[in-house]
Amino acid sequence: MSTSKIIPLGELTSLVANGSSLALGGSFLHRGPFAFVRELIRQGKRDLEIIKQSPGYDIDILCRAGCVRRTRAGIVAMEGNFGLAPYYRKAVEKKEIELEEHACASLTAGLRASAFGVPFQPCGGLHGSALPELNGWQKVADPYGTGEAVYVIPRITPDFAVIHANEVSPEGDVRVFGTSHWDRIMSRSAKRVLVIAERVASSESFASQPELTLIPHFLVDAVAVVPRGAWPGSCWPHYEVDYPAVEAYLPDGADVLAAHLAAAPEAQEAAHA
Amino acid sequence: MHESWSPFSFIVTNLARFVRPHEVTFSGVNSTLPMLACLLAKRAYDFEFTYINVAGGVDPQPSSIPISSSDPVLAEGSRSIFSNEDFYDLCTRGEMDLCFLGAAQVDGLGQTNVSSIGDWHNPKVRLPGGGGGAVMLPTARRAVTWRTEHSRRTMVEKLDFLTAAGGMAGVVTPIAVFVKRDGRLALQSWHPESSLDEVRARTAFTFDAEGAGPAEPPTERERDALRSLDPTGTFERDAGVRLRPEAAA
Numbered sequence: 001m002s003t004s005k006i007i008p009l010g011e012l013t014s015l016v017a018n019g020s021s022l023a024l025g026g027s028f029l030h031r032g033p034f035a036f037v038r039e040l041i042r043q044g045k046r047d048l049e050i051i052k053q054s055p056g057y058d059i060d061i062l063c064r065a066g067c068v069r070r071t072r073a074g075i076v077a078m079e080g081n082f083g084l085a086p087y088y089r090k091a092v093e094k095k096e097i098e099l100e101e102h103a104c105a106s107l108t109a110g111l112r113a114s115a116f117g118v119p120f121q122p123c124g125g126l127h128g129s130a131l132p133e134l135n136g137w138q139k140v141a142d143p144y145g146t147g148e149a150v151y152v153i154p155r156i157t158p159d160f161a162v163i164h165a166n167e168v169s170p171e172g173d174v175r176v177f178g179t180s181h182w183d184r185i186m187s188r189s190a191k192r193v194l195v196i197a198e199r200v201a202s203s204e205s206f207a208s209q210p211e212l213t214l215i216p217h218f219l220v221d222a223v224a225v226v227p228r229g230a231w232p233g234s235c236w237p238h239y240e241v242d243y244p245a246v247e248a249y250l251p252d253g254a255d256v257l258a259a260h261l262a263a264a265p266e267a268q269e270a271a272h273a
Numbered sequence: 274m275h276e277s278w279s280p281f282s283f284i285v286t287n288l289a290r291f292v293r294p295h296e297v298t299f300s301g302v303n304s305t306l307p308m309l310a311c312l313l314a315k316r317a318y319d320f321e322f323t324y325i326n327v328a329g330g331v332d333p334q335p336s337s338i339p340i341s342s343s344d345p346v347l348a349e350g351s352r353s354i355f356s357n358e359d360f361y362d363l364c365t366r367g368e369m370d371l372c373f374l375g376a377a378q379v380d381g382l383g384q385t386n387v388s389s390i391g392d393w394h395n396p397k398v399r400l401p402g403g404g405g406g407a408v409m410l411p412t413a414r415r416a417v418t419w420r421t422e423h424s425r426r427t428m429v430e431k432l433d434f435l436t437a438a439g440g441m442a443g444v445v446t447p448i449a450v451f452v453k454r455d456g457r458l459a460l461q462s463w464h465p466e467s468s469l470d471e472v473r474a475r476t477a478f479t480f481d482a483e484g485a486g487p488a489e490p491p492t493e494r495e496r497d498a499l500r501s502l503d504p505t506g507t508f509e510r511d512a513g514v515r516l517r518p519e520a521a522a
Contacts, residue, residue, distance in 0.1 A: 027327070027343055027357070028303075028341065028343055029341060030341070030343060030344065030345060053357070053404075054343075054404065074402055074403070074404050074405075075302060075303065075387075075401045075402045075403065075404030075405075076401050077302075077303050077401040079302060079303055079341050079343065080340045080341040080344075081305075081340055081511050084399075084400070084401060085401075089398070092396065092399040093396055093397075093399050099399075101393075101402050101403075102402075103403055103404070103405060103406065103407035103408040104361065104404050104408070105361040105405065105408040105409075106407070106408065108357075108358060108361065123365075123408065124364075124365025124366070124408060124412050125364075125365055125407060125409065125410070125411045125412040126408060126411070127411050127438065128384070128411060128435070128437075128438025128439060129403075129406075129407040129435060129436060129437055129438055130393075130434055130435040131403075131407050131436065134393065178328070178329060178345045178348050179327075179328055179345070179348060179354050179356045179357070180329075180354070180356050181356065181357055182357050182358065184356075184358075185358060234344065234345060236346075236348075237345075240344075240346075241340075241341060241344070243340070
């Protein structure tokens with residue numbers, strides 16, 4: 001019998017040391033591991049590196065709480081009419097965090113290098129952009145002589161990939177509904193994988209349709225079950241974006257952040273436990 | 274008498290007019306107007322095309338039109354999920370016919386800045402970043418962008434930072450439609466309530482305007498399609514697009 005990997009959110013989050021690099025799943029306001037992100041803040045984590053093609057709420061609130069040292073990202077915004085991510089923007093402009101600006105696909109290329117076990121990975125496009133020079137990316141000629149040249153992106157190996165999933169088995173198999181965004185490549189590139197899930201499904205249900213499993217249990221270190229954990233974002237098909245909650249999060253003030261953290265589903269759950 | 278053509282409708286309709294039969298067309302994150310344009314094209318035009326989007330949808334039948342252009346509702350009714358890695362790979366191997374990409378600044382070559390206003394290392398404004406741009410703009414068969422503000426600070430002679438090269442095949446603003454001709458943006462048409470002089474005055478790069486004229490007003494089907502997508506005018510209000518900046522008080 002395999003043992004359950006399900007542990008409380010607080011315990012899962014405490015596996016992350018200050019200074020860790022975290023690849024966060026989802027995209028903008030959709031299926032991000034946001035309960036985990038808020039728990040990082042509650043636990044006072046510092047000097048984190050956030051790796052994500054399209055972060056938004058997650059990088060913004062982590063910058064707001066002073067948890068971030070560095071980020072590698074392709075596009076950062078709150079989306080859904082909210083525009084720029086204000087606390088992230090301030091953190092970059094005041095040089096409180098370091099930004100490595102990517103195209104989404106160049107970040108994926110770096111993750112692929114890690115997943116494939118090679119030091120770098122070619123990435124299509126990028127020609128003419130100022131990003132390669134900014135980041136020191138090298139262009140190499142096709143060694144097989146087609147005359148094509150391609151940029152190569154150095155390996156990106158996050159300490160952790162953290163995924164918000166729809167369903168997990170007790171052993172840690174992971175299922176997501178709808179698009180998997182970049183979660184799959186993140187789970188293959190990181191040293192360890194942490195999962196927050198809406199609910200547990202039986203091992204038998206996973207075995208009956210194994211092709212629906214995005215991440216097999218042996219890649220997963222720990223799982224926390226947090227219903228509505230992607231709030232204030234969406235988790236298809238369970239719930240949509242809570243736009244009023246995002247709007248209420250945005251104004252300045254420590255009290256606003258505190259109220260937002262207290263209103264989160266995982267905090268409400270703890271208060272009633 | 275035509276009712277006046279709102280600048281919001283002007284942008285969405287003219288974006289939709291870049292969609293061609295039997296092609297693969299993509300809309301991404303932070304792209305509400307292109308999302309509406311792709312859905313408008315599905316409803317207003319008789320030809321078939323494949324619409325894929327950043328929510329993984331392939332010719333979806335969304336039950337509602339989302340505020341966020343990456344909302345999972347945009348995969349409703351889709352018979353497959355074509356995820357982020359899939360559509361980037363499709364683009365870099367040269368099979369993406371048309372993709373819509375955002376821009377803060379556009380220059381006369383159709384290159385874009387989505388990174389920073391001011392020096393990248395000392396930004397006055399840190400912008401979102403290009404997302405797909407640097408990879409998709411040079412590898413898509415055609416890419417089209419839009420700006421809800423047409424001014425000399427958005428349509429620039431020189432970009433503050435060159436996020437994505439390769440050159441847009443089309444640029445749509447509240448007053449103008451540009452297309453690529455001989456490697457540069459050329460004016461194709463202007464809003465019927467604008468003029469060539471106004472477009473020139475509000476554009477910092479030089480452009481060819483040969484053959485340009487007022488844009489064809491929306492057809493009844495284009496109007497109906499947009500109305501069906503935005504029956505309460507919520508998207509139009511949220512977009513807040515104006516033909517001209519309000520006069521200083």
